[in-house]
Amino acid sequence: MKHRRLLGFFLISIMIFSMITFTGCQSIGDSVSKVKVKLGFKNKDFEYIRQGKISKIVIQSTRDNGFRFVVTDANVINEIYDMLSTGKPAKSKSSLRPDYTFQLYKNDKKVYAVFNYVAGIDKKSGGNFYSGNKSYIVSNRIDSDIIKNFWEIDGTRTLVDFDQVYYKMALNAINKYITYSKNSNIGVEIDNDVEAAKFISSTDLEDFKKELPSGVSVIESTEDDSNKDVTLNLNTEGYDQKVYKCVATFYNKKTMEQKKYYMIGKYNKDYWNISVQENKPSDF
Incomplete structure (x- = not known):
């Protein structure tokens, strides 16, 4: 990969020099852009953004209707253009559920285009930014430079390493319940935890699925849980930068038995200490 980048840089340098030499009136910026397109480092599908045809971009979470922000600043729109124009065209779109719509x-009032976006780069190599038959693999700079900036502005949504506490809590509760009930035919109804929805991403959820014990699976809102003996609902009770509180409720559809676990995660020295208890703690 490193050699490929060096080779690409070398080729770009040579081609830019040649283009500037033979077309002296052409700007260096245009020369660089054309070379990148020619070498496959850039696509031209989003030129309408650079041309000023887009005045507003609305980014909406697909899991949390309350997480929506509007981009009207020309500089930020240009940043988004830079990220999208360097996206690599993909033959197919990601199989994962999109996290945001753009x-x-x-x-x-007039919508020019709508794209689905899967946060992070899909490890299965499908396009994580797509619309219709057009798919692209775009840099995770959209996450780190754009979306997370808005997260920081909205202080109610900041949390240290959500994936390190939430999914570990769920796994601990699942293992504890299986030990108690001897039943692992469990469906985790992940979409029912409204407070956690804002933090969940499809790529993290895929990693969580791989860690689940045999027989346990994630049931999303569009999926059927009728073949599961037990359902698990997670309910986030509260959180801040250092503490996360959540209740895990298991319901056995055959025996109609309900079992609850109270979970607290406390962040200390780059690590989440997690406790799972059957009785509600005094500090819950």
Whole structure:
């Protein structure tokens, strides 16, 4: 990969020099752009953004209707253009559920295009930014430079390493319940935890699925749980930068028995200490 980047840089340098030499009136910026397109480092499908045809971009979470922000600043729109124009065209779209939609507006009312976005780069190599038959693998800079900036502005949504506490809590509760009930035919109804929805991403959820014990599976809102003996609902009770509180409720559909576990995660020295208890703690 490193050699490929060095080779690409070398080729770009040579081609830019040649283009500037033979077309002296052409700007260096245009020369660089054309070379990148020619070498496959850039696509031209989002030129309409660079041309100023997009005045507003609305980014909406697919899991949390309350997490929606509007981009109207020309500089930020240009940043998004830079990220999208360097996206690599993909033959197919990601099989994962999209985390966000990007609505590109020509003006306040007219939508120019709508794209689905899977946060992070899909490890299965499908396009993580797509619309219709067009798919692209875009850099996770959209997560780190754009979306997370808005997370920081909205202080109610900040949390240290959500995936390190939430999924570990769930796994601990699942293992404890299996030991208690001797039944592992469990469906985790992940979409029912409204407070956690804002933090969940499809790529993290896929990693969580791989850690689940045999017989346990994640049931998303569009899926059927009728073949599961037991359902697990997680309910986030509260959180901040250092503490996460959640209740795990198992319901056996055959015996109609309900079993609850109270879970607390406390962050200390780069690590989440997690406790799972049957009785509600005094500090819960």
